[in-house]
Amino acid sequence: AIPPDLRSLADYERRAVAHMAPPCWTYLQEGSGDDITLRENRAAFDRIGLLPRVLADLRGGSTRVTMLGQSHAAPILLAPVAYQRIAHPEGELATMRAATAMGIGMVLSTLASETLEDVAAARAAAARDLGTAPAPLWFQLYAQETREQTLALVRRAEAAGHEAIMLTVDASIKRASFALPPGVEAANLRGTARPAQTAQALGRILLGTPLADAAPRWDDIAWLRGETRLPLLLKGIMTPQDAREAVRHGVDGIVMSNHGGRVLDGMPSPLTMLPAIAEAVAGEATLLLDSGVRRGTDVVKALALGASAVLVGRPQVHGLAVAGMAGVAHALLILRTELEHAMAQLGCATPGEIGPEHLFVRA
């Protein structure tokens, strides 16, 4: 039962607040520092204009794309977002069912409130029930305190049928997390001590704590690359220098992201950095982008500047909070419908036809 006045992701956001406990809502929505980056994530998209083309041949068009050898119904993925049971009792299981119904890829967080095995099983069951192909399922990895612990997660993801590993490198040093409501936990990490907890117990700030000492370094990327045959992506790259370094380490994909404005306040939007990073990567890795994507026209702008696809973070949780699986599926349908309309008005039958010639940068 989707309320009829929900017509955009912003509508879902406005509605979702009433469906979540206030501390959980704050955790979901907050940025870091003074929210400079959080605001910039929207402003960067809004500064770019679009130039329509008329009378183009749109026959046989589609939003479908192939990425890392997998077919996606649209150049849109669900970004890894931790602890989704704070929004709905079915948590990531409902999100996975929605992704499967829509053919949209899902990236499951290390800090998910359902295990990576249960989410993979939910995907298989949903595909069977709906008579569709399973949607792409990738595992977002946070490096753990030891390589053995990290590798154990990778092996579990491989065994469960996850199809790529996305290592997040931007928030390895995190703030103390908020108090999780009862019944919500990091299900994948049951039974392992978290470095954050150890650091707090020592009463130190950051440097010199196990939390900082366990943060991954480039030699860990070389090691991880050698350990798995799954496609490897690094999430949280924001400079051409780091993008080059990532390519040098043999990654298959780069996710440009400022973590939805939740880490270093003052960072630009990844959209602003996209042209320079696309040039640095020069087609040697698949480029994805997140942070602030809320409209089909945002997807078009990212693709025009060189991204292969985008990810959406908070909006999936808004959909989940409002209407569970149906809410996530509907939010994805809205975004894909907007993308199709935008493509049609740009005269693009396929995502591959979207290019910088469709952009208008305001003076």
Ligand code: FNR
């Ligand atoms: C996140 N994000 C995130 N990223 C990640 O790699 N692992 C994680 O566990 C989480 N968890 C998480 C929780 C919450 C509540 C939010 C809002 C975000 C970051 C996420 O993947 C993505 O980069 C941003 O959410 C994208 O920005 P938008 O779409 O939310 O503006």
